Amino acid sequence: xxxNDYRTKIDKIDEQLVKLIAKRMDVxxxxxxxxxxxxLPLIDATRERQKLADLARLAPDGMxxxxxxxxxxxxxxxxxxxxxxxxxxxxxxNKINDALENTPKLFPSGVSVVCQGVExxxxxxxxxxxxxxxxxxxxxxxxxxxxxxxxxxxxxxVLPLENSTAGSxxxxxxxxxxxxxYIVRSVRLKIDHNLLVNPxxxxxxxxxxxxxxxALLQCASxxxxxxxxxxxxxxxxxVAAKMVSASGRNDIACLxxxxxxxxxxLRCLESSVQDQANNYTRxxxxxxxxxxxxGADRTSLMATLPHTPGALYKMLSRFYAQGINLNKLESRPIxxxxxxxxxxxxxxxxxxxxxxxDLMGEMKSLCETFTYLGTYSEVI
Numbered sequence: 001x002x003x004n005d006y007r008t009k010i011d012k013i014d015e016q017l018v019k020l021i022a023k024r025m026d027v028x029x030x031x032x033x034x035x036x037x038x039x040l041p042l043i044d045a046t047r048e049r050q051k052l053a054d055l056a057r058l059a060p061d062g063m064x065x066x067x068x069x070x071x072x073x074x075x076x077x078x079x080x081x082x083x084x085x086x087x088x089x090x091x092x093x094n095k096i097n098d099a100l101e102n103t104p105k106l107f108p109s110g111v112s113v114v115c116q117g118v119e120x121x122x123x124x125x126x127x128x129x130x131x132x133x134x135x136x137x138x139x140x141x142x143x144x145x146x147x148x149x150x151x152x153x154x155x156x157x158v159l160p161l162e163n164s165t166a167g168s169x170x171x172x173x174x175x176x177x178x179x180x181x182y183i184v185r186s187v188r189l190k191i192d193h194n195l196l197v198n199p200x201x202x203x204x205x206x207x208x209x210x211x212x213x214x215a216l217l218q219c220a221s222x223x224x225x226x227x228x229x230x231x232x233x234x235x236x237x238x239v240a241a242k243m244v245s246a247s248g249r250n251d252i253a254c255l256x257x258x259x260x261x262x263x264x265x266l267r268c269l270e271s272s273v274q275d276q277a278n279n280y281t282r283x284x285x286x287x288x289x290x291x292x293x294x295g296a297d298r299t300s301l302m303a304t305l306p307h308t309p310g311a312l313y314k315m316l317s318r319f320y321a322q323g324i325n326l327n328k329l330e331s332r333p334i335x336x337x338x339x340x341x342x343x344x345x346x347x348x349x350x351x352x353x354x355x356x357x358d359l360m361g362e363m364k365s366l367c368e369t370f371t372y373l374g375t376y377s378e379v380i
Contacts, residue, residue: 025081026075032082069310076314077321080362090364091358094373100351101291107185107293107359109133113285114154116142117236120260124238126283127188129156129379140235142171146179149288156184158288162328163191164280166217173332176373177300177342181286183300183374184293191279193219193255194204194239196266200252203269208232210240211255214281219255222273248380282378292375296351298327300373301363303343304334312343317367322355345358350375353376 035042052068052075059067109132115123119139139145145157162168173242195207195213206229213233216223223231232239234254240259244252253269254260261268263362284300305311319326328346349356363369 021210021332025078028078028082029085032086032139034080035082036086041080042086052074058202073314075316076318076366078363083353083365084358087307090361092360092363095290096292096351096357096360096375099292103291103293107131108155111156112137112154113156113158114139114145114148115158115281116140116145118238118242119234120241120257120263121238122257122281123158123160123283124190125257125259126160126187126189126281129283130158130185130283130285131156141380143175143178146175146181146286149181149286150179155287158283159286160281161186162282163214163218163286164278165274165276166214168330169214170332173330173342173344176344177332177334181288182290183284183376184287184291185285185376185379186298187283187285187379189283190278191217191218191274191281192217192257192272193237193279194258194261194268194275195253195270195273196244196256196261196264197253197269198244198248198250199265199267201253201269202266205251205254209255210234210243210252212237212240213308215255216333218274218276218279221275229335238263256356257314284332290323290374292351293377294378296375298347298378299349299351299356299375300375301347302371303345303363303367304340304369305367307340315343318359318362318366322359324349324350324355324359 032042034040046263050268052071055071056068077149111131113131113134115121115127115129115136115138117123121138124196126138127136134156139148145159149157159172160169161172161272177341193211193231208230209223210232211219211234215237216231217231223229228346234243237254237256238260240254241256241264244254245264245266254266254317255273256266256269258271260266305315316326325329325348325370326345327348328344330344331341334340334342347356349359365373
């Protein structure tokens with residue numbers, strides 16, 4: 001036999017499988033109708049465990065694990081299909097549709113926005129990219145941004161989420177687990193760090209260099225030029241620039257933007273000192289109530305999954321089955337729960353896609369906990 005002969009055999013088997021899968025799903029639909037009529041729960045975990053064990057015993061040696069994996073996924077798909085038929089999927093699709101109908105067609109301008117830091121911060125620059133004529137107020141910490149949104153002090157907040165060089169801003173992901181909010185837009189901002197000093201300062205005079213920890217990471221190689229200088233973290237790159245300016249000292253410097261150079265009367269000794277020229281930070285804009293503006297094609301979710309083998313695989317396989325691309329997967333440890341994690345997902349899918357709506361309806365049944373963070377577009 002040659003390769004084409006083997007492929008022909010596979011094709012014939014697949015033809016049979018497709019018909020049998022369809023037949024199995026028809027019976028699953030009958031079971032769902034019976035359970036609904038008799039007030040029985042769709043999920044019977046004991047039955048599923050026993051069924052997987054029985055199927056593994058039927059499988060020949062070497063095929064037991066493959067058989068269990070195949071049928072485990074089949075059970076998930078059957079539950080999804082049954083849930084859709086009997087209407088046990090979540091109300092989230094209706095909530096999304098309501099937001100689509102009630103959100104204004106134009107993104108707002110002249111609104112109140114809260115950022116961490118001071119004037120000149122990269123958050124402020126990101127804010128100016130997202131909004132026209134925003135009314136910006138500043139707070140001292142990222143958590144205060146979340147709190148201001150929850151308390152209605154400001155309509156929107158802007159926060160850094162990840163950097164192309166230094167990676168994710170873990171503090172933000174941890175705070176996401178504590179606060180209620182929705183993402184309405186994101187923006188990618190090119191980050192250009194500069195060594196700023198008070199007029200009259202020379203490179204050889206510098207004894208201390210201040211900046212935000214992420215900026216220090218992004219300039220780690222450059223900072224090796226100053227082996228005798230102390231590298232000191234600050235709350236924000238703009239806070240560092242403001243402090244250097246206010247000090248009047250000629251032996252300290254900061255890593256900050258050229259905006260801050262002009263704003264605080266500083267001098268640039270060396271420009272674009274970040275280790276990677278292609279250095280971008282992604283910022284998110286958050287608000288208290290769900291808003292979905294036209295063109296939204298990116299969705300953010302948070303979920304905790306069962307602490308069992310294959311739980312994450314089952315989730316990812318569902319994205320694949322719906323033809324939905326996963327742009328980002330981040331995990332963060334859950335406080336006070338050993339070896340358990342919150343997973344953050346960024347999905348690429350149009351909010352108008354039926355496959356997207358089907359997935360949103362099923363997500364709650366796939367997870368121990370599930371939080372929909374919003375569907376939005378990204379400014380580049």
